[in-house]
Amino acid sequence: MESNSFDEFQRRFNLARSGGGILFCGAGFSADCLNFKPDETLGTGAQLLDLFNTELHQDPPYRNLQNAADALQKKVADNGMMTLLKQRYTVSNVTSDMADLLRYPWQAVYTTNYDNALEIAAQAAHKQAEPLNNTDDPSTTTLNLPIIHLHGYVQKWDIHNIRESCVLGAESYSKLTHVKKWLSRFRHDIDQAQIVVFVGFNAGDFHLNQAINDLTGLREKAFFINRPTAQADPDVTAAQKRLGTPFFTGRAGLADTIKRLLATDAPKAPHLASFAKYTPPDPAATVPTQVQIEDLFLYGKVEPSQLARDASNDVSDYHIQRSAIRETLDAVAGDARIVLFDGYPCDGKSLLTTDLAYRLSGARPVYQMRQAYENVLNEVADILHHTPNAALIIENCFDLPAERLASIARQFDGQNGILILTSRAVAVDASTAGLTSLQGLGSFRKMPLARLNTDEARVLSDLADQIAGWRDFYALDYNARLRFIESTCQASLPHFLLRLLQSDYVANRYLEEFNKLSLSQTEREAIIIALYFTHLGENAPVSFLSNAMQTDYGAVIDKLNARAGNDSFRLVRRTGEIIQTVPSIGAQNILQNLFKDTEIVDAVVALLKNLAATYRNPFEQRMFSQMMRYSTLSDVVTDTYEINRFFEHNKQELQMRRMPLFWLQWHMAKCAAEELFDAEKFLEQGYSEADEYERRTGKTFDRRQLDDRRAKFLMLRAKKNSRTGAELFRDFKEAIELTGKILRQDDPQHYPFETLAEIVQTNGAVGHRIDDVLKALIDKWLDQLVVYARMRVGVLAPGYQRDKAQSALDNVG
Template identity: 20%
Template structure:
């Protein structure tokens, strides 16, 4: 009766499958040789980490079923399987991680439960009532220990069954989350503005408040496109916003969402990309109200766009974004859709928006060589020299002596630990490709698990560059990440690290969407060329 996201077991038998069947629910038995990509959005599965006896052959005893004591003690076969990445993603997104009847001999838990407060807080170990102090003390390092036995867990479920069932109400959605504006009366500080400009990191409350207050200090350009997009949406149209790398489409979308919510329109944002967002759309289509669905970087969810086109729900409109190059790749699909999407490029800043941006940078004082110019001269310079594009203006700022000296000081300390350096590179690479920097993906590309280590995420130097919340590195400035790679990693390091990543990804079967996107980018000459420092670039290609 519990809506488990997924089940994992070290047992060979079909006890889990049988018990669910007796309760009127069928789940599919899998082992680590099955392709995880076939089950990304499927919750009704049970993965047998050590293999399964049911439907096995004699040959399976040699290859797929691990019977020796050493198989129990070592977690390496699971860690090196294609499922481990997806297991880490499940850990990131689940509301609770429950181990039932766990034995110290099952797996080396330290290899896949990390020193991470967010994971620990959501982890529960149900042990036998007479568990030893040694067992409870050890497991307590990784989560909450409930010495109540399986029967005790069953009683706990029965006592709370109404709460559990309420999660599956008809209008419950997993991935598409209704936006609620936050109006906390927080005055933004100069340090927060600087972090926003450099890293794209800003509290939601500051975006939500900026649409309805006079900014005490300038920090967010209320772009004219926002009103245009909202008017188009209110008229019952769908729209796709496109821009080049670093021109502000993600922030603009957040601004649009805040405006729609302020005007009383229920607006849903795609947050959990592993949830069943197709079913969510079905759920929302049955509600008797107008709904807007906002999707950043829609190319990751093209099946959702196709589902929307097939359904053509009368009460739902989409506002979606994409990098220009990705949208070009999908343009032929949009032309065939019956559901039409208007298109708007948001690359160029209007003159008054350029001037407001100048006010922002004047206030935090990071101009560099043009600091002493008057406002009119700066305006002409940004329009003529940088074509009124935010990305080109920011790249120039990133090369200013103030920023260069600051970041050099940060990376000098951070890169003393090679694993921390690899992890930093991994995050920057993911953001440059345009993906969400989840801890699971970061660790795959860094080829280590340091991102789960509190020692790194609490490091002041690391926190200057990135903020990790809910196992996601929340710095959203792909432009800064590109600058970080080009300017603070040597060409030799970049090439060698990319080769290691490509080799690792190429050895995997059943790569996830994110891993496939990374791999595709890394085999493109044009992408590699963008990452390398301009000095001696040809010698390293």
């Protein structure tokens, strides 16, 4: 045990008084009240096996709990089993230290015990508690302390629920639907907890590996309270050390700690789950090395002390300090309180927010969002109540539902706090409702990350000069490099990085890094998934990937880095609770060149299957939808057979095949493959699923994307097939009507303008196949629609959407 482990326990235990304390009680918690011997074999399974063998008068005794349970069930039936368990697992009295444990302001209590000892202890502590059986609804909310009996609760058993509630061993976890739902809630609570305290826990008492995937996330906040002993069992200690930190203070020792803690003032710091407080690093004492600069450009590996050095000295020795930083500081010094940075992938938004965090932290506390949980609104309110001038940073802000983002922003409008937001330009324009809600706030400012100015281009040239192996750039003289950045790359950082990260030099560097280690199948899948998320524009939380992959993802990445040695494995790494990889352009490069299409499909399909089977919060739902998209897959998988296999596998999952947009994506894949019969069939299935959604939910499904794809499909078919006359006229008529309907709906986006351009282009290419009278009608309708579209384009939000729409109209002529 590390010397500072008890200090960390005390720190977390004190912080959790504001929320986020989870108590988990195993068999040892109430063993003395039930007259069980408190030895190392203690555990619900051991207790039950002994009890069943006694009742059966079994000699020699059963050693398998399930066999013993089956034999006793056959002998005494459900009623006899229930009566036996209720008699044996009902407590009348508890000790004073058990009551003291319940005086702490736990957020929730979990237990594998059947008995009512916790409820009696809560009563003795004058604490209002709500016992919950594993057959109760996990979404149940209660104003009182929830005591959740994962294995079942004797006081709530009856002849009707005993079989589905009573967990007799590991096998039950996979069979009992209600238990699996409660384990999902347990996982959720663990993710958000400040501290998890296990009392009376035995490694065989509860199958943690079936409940928690992100054990690396648990380890730093899990503490095991064991009975005092002169010599601890080495196997129990080893098992607990894999999951957290063991202490041998006993239940009474924990009770004393609680009494001392509650005698002091509670901390005023808010309980943080969605956010983490930013701690500014000490500036580096020396200039950055060539390796550090290259690692930043090629691998996205940030050295925080060098960022701090640049900011402290107002230099750009390590990275480009964007002019947007000064503009933002000037804006918030005035009346701006909510600032949104939007830009393209690899535009430097994350580095910019890190720079701002460092500069703002001198005058106010700064909090960075890690993952948005359901209580994020309350968390923001708590932070601002504690420190009204706090600065909060939320990257990829449109991952949040529009109404939730607006509710967060309203807490800053006209106040002292500062809200810094980032988003990809595409997401900004795809989330018109979210952007509109922000624009309605008086202290909102939108700051697009524009082209590099001349000074920034010079800094980029100087920094890129450190990448000596990129000979295409290194061979240029100073003025030629500057022209390359300002003209060839259009003074765009993403364009520059596209050239760099797709160069042969970088491809070879990635290959060298990849070949450092001999990777297992699990490790290859873990790398693929991390890179795929980066390709989507996300750095995924460890807990999300662990739960989605049903493995301890953090441990997989930690082992990779441990094997790689001092340099670490630079393609994928864990930074706190976030998985980071190379920049998104580099991630696409690696997926395209270092993995087979079949590997990528297998990994993503498995992840989608796991996600389909679980409850998903808004972030997880968005990732679920994004990973299903053909446009995302086709960037890194080109084999038509593998793309089709991707959709065939996903079709097997009810949740996916019920989604109209799933069929829309498959339709797009078939259009790209020019398999038009299947493309039309899948689009029709999308419409059918939309009808079914409306019947099932009573809600209206937005068919705009389906209608737009229908119009595009009709034009594709017109060009690929030999349709003529009335048939072709009807196709044009339907496409024009659908596009007009979309353009006239609220919150238009760029894609119907592009469809209109396609219709005009197709009319020019195949219109001669229609007789003159019908052709004249089509020309008239198109002329009218183009005139309307030119007026309508002004409604679109400035930026990506309006630029794309205007570009399409420019092509109309």
